[in-house]
Amino acid sequence: MTLLRCAFALPRPLLIPPLALSLAVTACGQKQEVPESGGVAAAVAPRMAMAAKMGDAVAEPAQAGRFMAYEHTLELDVDGAQVATVHKTLETACAAAQAEGCVVLESSLGSGRYPVARVRLRASPAGIKALLARLGREGQIIRQSVQAEDLAEPMNDTRRRLKMQEDYRSQLELLRQQAGRDVDALIKITRELAQTQDEIEALAGQRAQLERRVNTELLNVQIAPRTGSASWQPVQNALDDFGGRLAEGCANLVTALAYGLPWLGVIGLLGLALKRYRRAKERG
Numbered sequence: 001m002t003l004l005r006c007a008f009a010l011p012r013p014l015l016i017p018p019l020a021l022s023l024a025v026t027a028c029g030q031k032q033e034v035p036e037s038g039g040v041a042a043a044v045a046p047r048m049a050m051a052a053k054m055g056d057a058v059a060e061p062a063q064a065g066r067f068m069a070y071e072h073t074l075e076l077d078v079d080g081a082q083v084a085t086v087h088k089t090l091e092t093a094c095a096a097a098q099a100e101g102c103v104v105l106e107s108s109l110g111s112g113r114y115p116v117a118r119v120r121l122r123a124s125p126a127g128i129k130a131l132l133a134r135l136g137r138e139g140q141i142i143r144q145s146v147q148a149e150d151l152a153e154p155m156n157d158t159r160r161r162l163k164m165q166e167d168y169r170s171q172l173e174l175l176r177q178q179a180g181r182d183v184d185a186l187i188k189i190t191r192e193l194a195q196t197q198d199e200i201e202a203l204a205g206q207r208a209q210l211e212r213r214v215n216t217e218l219l220n221v222q223i224a225p226r227t228g229s230a231s232w233q234p235v236q237n238a239l240d241d242f243g244g245r246l247a248e249g250c251a252n253l254v255t256a257l258a259y260g261l262p263w264l265g266v267i268g269l270l271g272l273a274l275k276r277y278r279r280a281k282e283r284g
Contacts, residue, residue: 067151069213072128073220078139080115080225086138087117087223093134094119100127101216117223128217135221155210162203169196 094102102123109117179185
């Protein structure tokens with residue numbers, strides 16, 4: 001039992017050989033007779049060799065391979081009145097591309113004098129290619145770029161770690177079968193199995209995310225009014241504001257008259273009095 005406690009105090013990759021040895025010693029100390037060819041020690045010996053290989057697998061170099069993740073960026077110029085239409089068309093085209101796994105990750109539409117729409121989506125390479133071709137027909141592409149990231153190293157590293165944890169889980173399950181009535185060993189092995197299973201699920205999620213980035217591509221689209229109409233935009237803005245500014249000017253004039261009319265009466269009376277004063281002076 002002392003040897004078993006010491007085994008669980010070791011690091012996890014080195015846990016199985018001492019644990020297997022402790023179980024073998026425990027089995028040998030029992031009164032039950034075990035055939036030499038079928039004892040616990042004979043069953044554990046091959047697994048001890050496999051556990052040793054698990055530690056060596058970590059040091060193996062990553063297999064050669066290219067796993068590229070692509071991200072496209074595109075700026076599309078359209079007429080100002082067509083920004084919302086093209087934005088809706090792109091979202092509809094993505095929703096219809098179920099076979100290409102297209103999904104909209106982010107979408108925004110700004111209105112006003114300078115409408116701008118932005119869409120961020122993910123789809124298969126074939127789906128991205130089809131969407132780029134369609135956007136080229138909707139307006140003028142003024143800027144387009146592609147960024148690539150090589151995920152070979154994280155992919156291979158995640159696969160190695162996942163394989164090691166799966167082998168480690170198999171060894172623990174075999175040791176649990178050999179633990180027999182050793183309750184303390186069963187509790188510790190079960191706890192170790194639960195922790196190993198959590199790590200396997202986390203690594204499987206990381207691998208799925210990396211594979212998704214490799215098997216699909218990102219597309220960032222910005223839709224804005226045509227740059228060719230920018231020079232006439234101030235004229236268009238002035239025409240749009242003409243009615244409002246005319247009404248505002250009339251309102252200011254009425255306000256000025258309302259303030260000025262009383263003063264006009266006062267000035268008129270003062271002028272009349274001054275005129276009479278001059279006439280009286282001339283007569284005198």
